[in-house]
Amino acid sequence: MRLNSVAPRTCRDRSKFCVAPSAAWPALAARAVASSTSRWGWAPAGADVSEPAKAAIAVRAMRRRMVRRAYRSWTSTLCLSLSVGVYGSGSRGYSQTMGSIDQDTLKKLSFRVWSFKMGEVVALMIHLGDRLGLYEALAGGGRNHAAEIATTTNLDERMVHEWLLGQAAAELIERHEDGSFEMSREAALVLASEGELPFACGAFYGGETPEGTDAIVDAFKSGAGFTYGDMGDRSADQLDRMNAAWLERYLPETVLPSLSGLIEKLEDGADVADIGCGGAIAISSLARRFPNSRFVGFDPSEPAIRAGRRRVGDLQNVELHIASGEDLREPQMFDFIMTLDCMHDMAHPDRVASAIKAALRSDGIWLIKDMRCGPNFDDNLNNPMLAMMYGFSVSGCLPSSMSSEGGMALGTLGFPPVVAEQMVNDAGFDSFQIHEFESDPVHYYYEVAH
Structure with a gap:
């Protein structure tokens, strides 16, 4: 490479960049991610599928294959860049002290390490979903838009929407073509059925400091956000x-x-x-x-x-x-x-x-x-760290962009x-x-x- x-x-x-005027900026990002199409290309076994529906399913299946190919290419590039950037295997003199570097091994190890980081961030999102009653609201059955979940939970709609996109990126819930979200019965057992054997959320305490997690919870409830200065010295150093x-x-x-x-x-x-x-x-x-x-x-x-x-x-x-x-x-x-x-x-x-x-x-x-x-959400599905990006957004970038009145609430993406x-x-x-x-x-x- x-x-x-x-x-x-x-x-x-x-012409392809014609978007709403400045007065509409607060809603721009939410409208953009809501206009995407379905990720999955399948139909239930034995379903009576019309010819137009079959064509649509084929298109979605082809898109999924393209995403997988892009995923492999993106992953290879990302892992190498995170590992060696523009400095090659000799970065910081490692080639002199450690001998030759196997680039394939380096890429695989780098991706494995960043996958653990994504797990850390998604773990925080699972804790928030449990703590804020978001999983419980989703488990009620059927499709729900972010506004409906926000109303049910009495939480800020923009924060809820970003969290939902992250959950869809992590493949814990499904996002439909109309921008609605749905939790499967199996996911409801694992994420929203306390007292049942498959329930797992009790194992997730957030990974953040208690104060940091409390600040995120408050942002969900108030929609007021917080600044990077509020996060303190530890966050600045990190x-x-x-x-x-x-x-x-x-x-x-x-x-x-x-x-x-x-x-x-x-x-x-x-x-x-x-x-x-x-x-x-x-x-x-x-x-x-x-x-x-x-x-x-x-x-x-x-x-x-x-x-x-x-x-x-x-x-x-x-x-x-x-x-x-x-x-x-x-x-x-x-x-x-x-x-x-x-x-x-x-x-x-x-x-x-x-x-x-x-x-x-x-x-x-x-x-x-x-x-x-x-x-759009679907535009970013070739990013294997997409769930981590939405986790970063919910836990820092989005609250920061909501930290003063009338903030645009753009978020990481x-x-x-x-x-x-x-x-x-x-x-x-x-x-x-x-x-x-x-x-x-x-x-x-x-x-x-x-």
Whole structure:
């Protein structure tokens, strides 16, 4: 497998990206995932199936085979990228100390480890389904839409819908063509029948700290969400460890050189902002590589900024602020602005986009990194970690994007290209380009300019 980048792909056909105006953003993601088609291609044995129905079943069966093939391809790419990224088997000097690396073994082991992580996240979702009465509501029989389950359980509909999609991705319940969900009798015995021998939910306590799980439960009940700052130092440190290699090395060595003329600007001296900078991993790395440039990090999370200030140390060309992207005040202040894996976490990313439009100089570049996904549930079925993505959303990204009044509630998979392009167009930008890298099958990188 080539580990260098592929050519950037420009979105020329804007007609396929026609979506609702900005006023409709809060409902956009929910409408998108509700418009998908059924995953399964089968009919009950002995059923009287009409010719049109047979054709539809055949199409669904073909789609399922295609998903399986894509699954194998996606898995191979994901495992290798998570294991070695763009550095090959010699990453961090391992080839010198451990001898040659068998890439097939590495891919299989990496996928096995990440499968355990998916199990950890899905285990939390099972605990929430049991604790909040969601399984009990589903076990009532028949098909139910998210709104009906939310009404029955007196929970927030957006949180419930995201949880239901995750359960369908984990194949614990079924999602139908009309966007409704259904629990089988067998699943009801395992997940919703306390006192019966098959019942398993009692074994799941959540995996989170009690305080963390309580915060998620409160988000379901109130629909108010919580911020990454509310999650505390432990969460901030975990996010930094998970993203460090990608921000310290992959970003400057693979992504930034693909952006038009950016490296030369940074070498000469540029003003750079990192919005949602977290623990300042990206800008502290860039500040050391490009000492002539000046870097400013913004993040509303106090624990993240504390960690960032420790990481920055005595670097003279970096400053950090406990603030959001909406707080950008100076016009045409920056040559380069980054929002790395955080637009879907923001309550009001549209406002941040407008603030960036004003703060970016006329020849500046805005880099957005976000999840590689489609707008519909079925578009993402080739992702073998889909259930984990929805678990991440329910336990962090979605509550964050609901943490202030009127938040858009996008969630982990709520910022696909169709949403990203419409949002930057609404903010007044004219240039939108998608960069895809073979060595990162998890993210899209959007290059935006005036």
